[in-house]
Amino acid sequence: MSKIGLFFGTQTGKTESIAEMIRDEFGDGEIELHDMSQVSVSDFDGYTKLIIASPTWDIGELQSDWEGFFPELDSMDFSGKTVAYFGTGDQLGYADNFMDAVGILEAKISDRGGKTIGYWPTDGYDFSESKAVKNGKFVGLAIDEDNQSELTDDRIKVWVAQIKKEFA
């Protein structure tokens, strides 16, 4: 099977830990991790399957490495690529902006031709608004290490099984 490029940004390490858990759950060395603090456009070449990940910072904003990279996305072509998303956020502390960064990235990348997979139900979360919700679902996996870390393992297991099927 072709490799999957997982591109994550992180400020305090939580999204990086989740990225490692997802890679390990996926198994078989299929997922290659890329930290956005060290990524250039050409690192995306050669992947037809991507996982894109960002925490939300500063009330509804992208993580800073993604923020810096964001203008590059306008010159990139994601057609023919299948893309899953996940993010980490704090649904109680930032209930009006939970997971916004994932919504911002998904909107841009699907606009540039990427096919989104890995939609995730909003059941079991408690928030008011999120740019990551489209047609009643999150556009990717929502992880909340600040309030619901006890649910993280199960969420990862279920989501990874789902995207394995959807990538295939």
Ligand SMILES: Cc1cc2nc3c(=O)[nH]c(=O)nc-3n(C[C@H](O)[C@H](O)[C@H](O)COP(=O)(O)O)c2cc1C
């Ligand atoms: C100043 C500050 C602003 C934040 N803003 C948001 C936000 O708007 N939406 C959200 O869902 N989470 C927000 N968070 C929570 C972080 O996204 C969350 O802790 C995340 O897991 C951090 O991931 P990282 O360790 O990979 O950087 C914020 C946290 C802080 C401290």
